[in-house]
Amino acid sequence: MKLHFGNGLLKGMLVTIKQNLRHPTVTQYPEQRLNTSRRIRGQELVWNKTRCTGCATCAKACHQGAIQIVTATNTENNKYEVETYRVDTGYCIQCGICVEACPYDALFMGARYEKAKYRRAELVENKEQMADSLDRPVSGYFHPERAEKLPVQTLLVEKINEDRSKE
Amino acid sequence: MALHTEPFILNIGPVHPSTHGVFRIRATLDGEVIVDIEPVFGYLHRGVEKLAEQRTYTGIIPLTDRMDYITSMSNNLAYVLAVEKLAKVKVPERAEYIRVIMAEMQRICNHLVAAGAFINDCGAFFTPFLYMFREREKLMDLFEMVSGQRLTYNYMRVGGVSQDLPAEFLPALRKFLKEMPAHIAEYERLINDNEIFLARSRMIGILPKELAINCGISGPVARASGVKWDLRKADPYGIYDRFEFDIPTGTVGDANDRYTVRIAEMKQSLRIIEQAVEKIPAGPVISDVPKVLHPPVGEAYGHLEGPKGELGFYLVSDGGIAPYRFHVRPPSLINLTALRQMLIGWKIQDAITIFGSIDITMGEVDR
Amino acid sequence: MTELFANPWFHWAFYTVLLISFALGAVMGLIYIERRGMGRMQSRLGPNRTGPFGLLQAVADAVKVLLKEDIVPANADKVVHWLAPIVAFVPVLLIFAVVPFMNGAMLADLNIGILYVFAIGSISSVGIFMAGWSSSNKYSLLGAMRDVASIVSYEIPLVLAIIGVVILAGSLSTNEIVKAQANIPFILLQPLGFIIFFAAACAEINRSPFDLLEADSELVAGFHTEYSGMKFAMFYLVEYAEALAMCAIISTIFLGGWQGPVLPPWLWFLVKTFGMFYVMVWTRTTFPRVRIDQLMALAWKFMLPLALINIVVTAIEVVIWPTPAGLPWVLIIVNFAVAGILIVTWSRLMKYGWGRVETTLR
Amino acid sequence: MEIERPHIYPDIAIDRAEGKVINDLKIASQPIIPDPDKWLDSELEKNMFLTTVDAVINWSRRSSLWPAICFPACCAFEFIATNGPRFDLSRFGMEILRASPRQADLMITAGTLTWKMAPNVRRIYDQMPEPKWVIAMGACAISGGTFASASYATVPGYNHIIPVDVYVPGCPPRPEGLIYGIQMLQQKIAKRSLADKA
């Protein structure tokens, strides 16, 4: 238990200065983007209108009560039709339990995470905003068949290719 | 002499850079020396126990994620263990291995944060903290790959885990296991011998062994005081009896011992993961459990060796879909029991260091 | 041109403008170096969005802070609260008056140059104390108290460490000291003095690992907790200007100032100053903060006796070899050996676990 | 709160006083504070000089946002991760975390707000010098998240306590999501004009 000033201090300084020569692990976000996990639970839900039967299992499974679903009977073809399907993304905690619960594969976790809004009311998404479309990537959470098609996740343990121009 | 210092009350927290959240110490100071403290809790009391009484057994798992948000996997696991004990559910072999891997990864994750924050509290300008966060990011990647979220995993289920490991998980984990020891060595070079760090942390905030046991302190804090008590050895839940590892203990019980025990535990966790990765069998990951669980009437206390100490869940079931009583044994809260004895007589700077060495998460302290 | 410089008014005006623009401009540079350098050492990048390579980051910060609301706490001592940044700022600028940029290129070549630096520098601490005291905030008050503690302890080793250099140079004038280093910079002749001076200077200007007054992990923001807007920016400026001043002084008295081959003298001076600052950034990134009583113990029990021994050793050497014509290499070896032995043996006197106080109040 | 030398351990008087503050605030902050979106969509007719001045001022303000420390819960760790070596908030000049609100511009409310904490957050916000902005990070900050549904202790969203400029959903949001939110805030600041306020 003796102190020698110097030895430990110098060792530490060597580590920090070596770090200077190493490649920083930064992903410069707006320009460079990480491939997210194939199972990503992004900040949105994607809803497939054609598959949904309006059974409201998701709404029941959601312990948050964030999903609001109203169905009405369509008298023409004698089927239930979803009138409103609304999720408050500011209230949803992306636990994925609704996706797990959906018996008809009609609900997916979305892969997008850039959902910041200026106003509270804009965070409530209705069925048009949630609808399944091409520009809205769907994550493979609980849907392994979809996960396979998604790009492989970028990992920090692998070397990330970085654009060093903007340092 | 008639001239003496006036004691005054200083609020350290709730919004203070090194109270690890929103803890508040109401300290009575004599100059810089702490004469008396009163810990004030509850700035993050969100009523988890009340909420849990209104939710299904599966619906509680996201809640446990948010309790100790640094160690979500361990929380999930502890809760799931308690429910399995209550409902007497068997877990498939592969799931057991996945659970061990996850729990130990989470332990490394937590100790990285704990050690980094502790050195930060000693006054290092973020450097070790950021280095450790860099490695934590690698773990985050792996967790995200498995569960889809970076922090709140919601991965364990009663009777197994929610999804199988993706194909690219094990190679990535092996790679991580290969490079992590070098990083730990780097931290040790960076800070372990640093004289200032030693002077700041050695012989500071000594927690005697008897006091630690009497206060119910568990985990690395107790082990640093020389209490050789690890539930993974003492009460091996899951399949922990199949792995070979040591329990690092400290000798003095000072802040430095707590730090070194954490670093040593990381190495042991790496050992466990290595063994688990080698032996992991193929097979199903979740047993046949009804979607809405109705455990029989009764009570169960399931606990595990969480990264911060003994994390337990005490559940009382009345046969319904929601637990009748849901109680958490929070290691963070109970580890603070001896805080007053540890802090009095030290200066503010030491108080911050000692507090940092205990490693708490407010989400779990207050729930 | 020389005639123009012979005119005292022109000389004054030229150097005043030069010094102020140098101080302010270099401070921006220092902030940039610190943030980028520290970023790289912490395995990240540092500011790189604002302007090319993030060069305008400090400018943006300055403009923003200038336009920030200025809050004066209601129960503060308002006059002192207003005066404190000024009292802290002016002396720091005054230090630059005796910094030689080139041979004789300085505002005033004072006979007592080095002594002037420390005399003026000590006023700055009064400003910091005023800030901490007048804010009427307990954290600030603790910061102020620590300020007193650090003045009391670090002034002495700082001033003592220089005496060795003064003995070698035989003058107090900064320009003369630089001239005396034509053959060999004093860092090689005074290794112990340099280490003590560097540590004490870090403490004097409150840089890590001695940044106790504004220790953000303990005292929120220390003495300037209650300062906002431009007045806070002035303390920020003072911190870096002091660092700049100290680096300039270190490069002047230990590293040979403007002396150096090939490059023009002023560039040498700048390179040495900024290099010194980089070392400060480096130590800041690496070291944890010391505790207040360890700071005191380090000053009083470690650096003070070592500085005195250093003076005596240097004095004896100078008396034995009044003109060390062929001897510097011997002196270098001797002095390094003395420094090494002293540091190792003396640090054994330090021990862990001071600090617990038995309080009588309970 | 003037209490004479209260260094005896359980001082219930301080607790009572603080409890009263909390209860008062709880009663007072039932309505939601509207989002400060006044200058968001408005493209005012500006004269040339003012526009240039605005541009410079807004540029400086948006390029040096110093966050205040307000890290109650989970999102704090995503915020630190954002600040960390992978996502590196310091690229935007935001690595200077000010522990003292006096020197901060931006409050990133990372975590659940409880009623016990609410007066403190309100106070910290009040003590920040103007101009100041708030980013509500995560579900708890926006609406109370998981804990809003039945909990007796949680504030259902920071906008009951302080005005919120940008909402970043997620539980917790990914670091990229937060950076996106910060960039949205920067765009919002860029639209601000001196003329609007007067």
Next chain:
Amino acid sequence: MTVALAGKDIGPQIEKALPGSVLESAPGYVMLKPEFLVQAATFLKNDPAMAFDYLNFVTAVDYYDYFEAVYQVTSMTHNHTLMFKTRCYNRVDPVIPSIINVWQGADFQEREVYDLLGVYFEGHPNMKRIFLWEGFEGHPLRKDYL
């Protein structure tokens, strides 16, 4: 493996040491009379065969008719564990003796129980609200709260 001692075996031993202290010896737990709680706890801690030196947790459950305080203790020397309980039938202001002088670990947990369930632990030096603030009405974990 930690042995969970059956209440059936331990109950009679406590009863032998402290006559009249045990209400019920169930397989999973021992039900103690509140008056004897501290003495029984001291016995459990100090008896060399028991040596329960470590208190896992303290909590209470609201069963409408009564409050049940639950204690789980572990012996680190023998590596066995025991759960014991006690009941309090007063609903208006329930009081249970505090065991803080036996195991200091009960400190915050008893305060927590007081805060959330309203069970007052007599003998605790600092029995006040811990998570909620002074002036909060009611005890939220009670089944009749809201």
Next chain:
Amino acid sequence: MLTDYGYVALFGVVALLLALSMVLIPFALRFIGVVPHNPNSVKTSTFECGMETIGKTWVQFNFRYYFYALLFVAMDVLIIFLYPFAVGLRKLGSFGLTAAIILIFIVLVGYVYAWKKRTLEWK
């Protein structure tokens, strides 16, 4: 020599004006509305981690610290003696050296006494 001090003094005046202007520019800008200024009682109250301060903020400090200041003054005076010695050492030779060593030694007696009496510990 006095010219040099004249430079310094005038430079000091300019520095003072600069510092003053730095404080006063935001103050002036406040009136044209560029710098906001809306004080209220909460904003101008003391910051203490988001809590109200308890008790008064200017508190009394311990007497022990006074000793340090006294020792500091003594040491400062010693240093003042050492500076002329250092400048003139080459001329003074061994006589001056002996005188200075005696000087240091005498003061060090007090210093060692203080160390032994454990008064050098900051409590």
Next chain:
Amino acid sequence: MGLAISFWILAAVAVIAALGVVLLNGVFRSALALVACFLMVAGLYITLSADFLAAVQVLVYVGAISVLIILAIMMTRNVQHGNPGNRFALPSLIIAILLLGIFVYAVTGTQWNISKIAPPDTTVATLADKLFASNGFVLPVEIAALMLLAAVIGAIVLARDK
């Protein structure tokens, strides 16, 4: 000319600061005024070509003595209001007037000799010669050291925990 201007400015500020020491209400402000006064006196030394003395004045008085005073202030209980008037007001006034009279008498009565020798160029080297050379004031210097020793020991005795 320049000297005269600077003298008057320095003297005026010094007197104002000295008055501030006495008249200001807060103890802390008084201490600051004292620091200002010390600084002005240092300036006066410079006008007298005593640059080393000026530096010493700043270093010791502004750097050290002010810290001493500030510490003394930190120990007072009522910092903001200072001393209330007490019954010693009248006697102290009389003593002050008497002292002032003596000083004025002494100053006016003294024959002020003005040296014809130009001030030395390097004061420090000259001082070194005077203090440490074999024909200089070595003994007084050592006696001064003894005084410092006495001060240190006195401080230890004062600060000792009773």
